[in-house]
Amino acid sequence: MARRKFFEEGQRPSGLVSEAVFQSWMRCYRQHPDRLRDVAFDPVTPSRVHSTLAHNRGLLQAAQPELETLERSLAGTGVNLLLTDGDGVMLYVSAMQHEVDIPTRHMGRPGSNLAERASGTTAPGIVVATGQACAVMGGEHYFDDLQALHCAAAPIRDVQGNLAGVLDLTAMTQPFGFDALQLAIQYATSIENTLLQAQSHELLILSFQTTPTLINTPLQGLAGVASDGTVVWINASGARLAGRVSNAETMPCHVEDLFGHGVETLLHLSRHHGPHSLRLANGLLAWLEVRLQSHDEQAQRFISPPARTLSELCSDQVQTEDPAQQQTPATLRECSRKLIESTLAAHNGNIAKTAQKLGISRGTLYRRIRKYGLSSG
Secondary structure (H helix, E strand, O other): OHHHHHHHOOOOOOOOOOHHHHHHHHHHHHHOOOOOOOOOOOOOOHHHHHHHHHHOHHHHHHHHHHHHHHHHHHOOOOEEEEEEEOOOEEEEEOOOOOOOOOHHHHHOOOOOEOOHHHHOOOHHHHHHHHOOOEEEEHHHOOOHHHOOOEEEEEEEEOOOOOEEEEEEEEEOOOOOOOOHHHHHHHHHHHHHHHHHHHOOOOOEEEEEEOOHHHOOOOOOEEEEEOOOOEEEEEOHHHHHHOOOOOHHHHOOEEHHHHHOOOHHHHHHHHOOOOOEEEEOOOOOEEEEEEEEOOOOHHHHHOOOOOOOOHHHHHHHHHHHOOHHHHHOOOOHHHHHHHHHHHHHHHOOOOHHHHHHHHOOOHHHHHHHHHHHOOOOO
């Protein structure tokens, strides 16, 4: 009904297909007026395939464990697993579970292009165009050749907030027997979290949630913090917990604005294993696990060269702290007070220099001084 209403009668199929599918039909109609033509998935040359795989090596490495797990789960369902790059070019496809006579047999190879300009309306094509997870079922596909397919896809983003890839589940013989879209979102999130951390060398990685049992799961909030206190990136779950709309719209910002504490306080927490309770700047009490990524030359791709690296700052703290205190875990309040007190003393009470060293604003430092009853003189 929706196809007849739109393609034959030229009317908007309101309520019959999702807005995402309708908008995709509109885009595809402008590019491909002939819906009956053969779909070849615009395969690229072998040399282009090789360069594409090489360029996306980081994504493939981050995705491999999740792809293997998901592929085992899908065995016997008739559902195939696909991974594309941010342009919709195929990087990985699971072994086809059924022989088919439709053009989908050409999907089973790296280099096939699933973007709208090549393949019309598909779930991966919509994700490439919009960055939003979606499902496209049967007749919702633009080209008649693909109406036997049912697909669900979700985006994978990198540290810069750009679309790095698309994870897609495609059923070629019958509709899904489970919530394929939710499954695609779950595994795409896990791959994205792994990729974000892999791209964050010489950053503090903050894992947080309102309960410690959700840390190291697809529901965890994640953020990467540079040595100057800049929050370089934050994942979607973390942005929601921090009260921000998205990574792309709010990054970069200062760690104090989101987490209510300076970078040196977080560095101190990184030396103690396990999550710690911490109240975020918005007042929400969360459990936070802090980890310092090892140095790598590729760090310069993501952050500007800092005056002092996180490793150096952490080393300074280890050398200046009392060994007896290192053996007894201190509370976050005690750690914060001691850091401020020692840093003030080291700078002869100079507020500006102390605030700069701690990675917080002077206003925040004044509030902490009054809160802890310290002297700035």
